[in-house]
Amino acid sequence: MNVFIIGITGGTGSRVAGLLAKQGDLVSGLYRRPEQIAALHAVGADGTLGDVSTISEQELASAASGSDVMVFAAGAGAHDQDKMIDAVDGDGVRKATAAARSAGISRLLLVSVFPEAWRERDMPKSFEHYMAAKKRADVDLVRSELDWVILRPSALTNDPGTGSVSLGLAEIHVDISRDDVAATIAALLHSVVRRRILEVTAGSTPIGSAVTALLN
Ligand SMILES: NC(=O)c1ccc[n+]([C@@H]2O[C@H](COP(=O)([O-])OP(=O)(O)OC[C@H]3O[C@@H](n4cnc5c(N)ncnc54)[C@H](OP(=O)(O)O)[C@@H]3O)[C@@H](O)[C@H]2O)c1
Structure with missing residues (x-):
């Protein structure tokens, strides 16, 4: 399978790239800084230099051309300026959807967020802006004709993966952990799961079984 990852240099995206490349998939993605290509090559992936907030839809389509599936694992970060959140987490997803369509890529897996994350806390305005942008991007993707999967992980940690989740x-x-989210993404990409919004958090079901159970 050929996979194109937007956010391939990130905590989750780089783990997905490494796992897929190890499994024999052809992996590439969009990276922002020239020095990042060495790390991509080191995990067996490749990339195109570009920023999702400024790249054109046509340039993105051409970078991803030939891929079977696009993964959107980028994020401006909940504490970034609202306009960057809009450009990456909002318009970035819409641009990726349009680019996938024009490159003939029918599948897109979007990494989103739990809509009710931290509702019990008093979060800063930028966090609320981020949550709203993520939600709008989910809605736009769901309304597209692509074979999408939206995966909403709970708060991400860098703890070692357990190989088990609740999905x-x-x-x-x-x-x-980002390890477990990445392994879940890799398993979903290799499954026939389509057009589902899924939430994933730490749990005790082995990832393969958790994905298979979605088909029952
Ligand atoms: N953090 C959490 O607790 C949490 C919880 C639920 C969901 N999420 C979502 O999960 C996903 C992965 O999160 P993460 O914390 O693993 O990611 P991360 O480590 O923060 O990495 C973000 C990625 O997005 C890329 N990126 C940011 N702005 C970009 C731009 N303008 N153009 C191209 N690429 C850009 C970054 O590139 P650089 O390497 O160049 O910076 C990096 O590859 C995100 O969508 C996030 O919103 C996060």
């Missing part, structure tokens, strides 16, 4: 249509927001 389903609705989960309680706790936290999860």
Whole structure:
């Protein structure tokens, strides 16, 4: 499988790239700084230099051309300026959707967020802006004709993966390691799961079984 990852240099995206490349998939993605290509090559991936906030839809389509699936794992970050959040987490997803369509890529997996994440806390305005942008991007992707999957992880940690998760249509927001999110993404990409919004958090079901269970 050929996979194109937007956010390939990030905590989650780089883990997805490494896992897929190890499994024999052809992996490439969009990276922002020239010095990042060495790390991509080191995990067996390749890339195109570009910024999702400024690249044109046509340039993105041409970078991803030939891929079977696009993964959007980029994020401006909940504490970034609102306009960067809009440009990456909002318009970036819409641009990726349009680019996938024009490159003939029918599948797109979007890494989103739990809509009710940290509702019990008093979060800064930028966080609320980020949550709203993520939600709008989910809605736009769902309304597209692509074979999308939206994966909403709970708060991400850099703890070592456990190989097990809790994955389903609705989960309680706790936290999860990026390793386990990446392994879940890799398993979903290799499955026939399509057009599902899924929530994932730490849990005790082996990732392969958790993905297979979605088909029952
Ligand atoms: N953090 C959490 O607790 C949490 C919880 C749930 C969901 N999420 C979502 O999960 C996804 C992955 O999160 P993460 O924390 O693993 O990511 P991360 O480590 O913060 O990495 C973000 C990635 O997005 C890229 N990026 C940012 N702005 C970009 C731009 N303008 N053009 C191109 N690439 C750009 C970064 O590139 P550079 O390497 O160049 O910076 C990096 O590859 C994100 O969509 C995030 O919103 C996060």
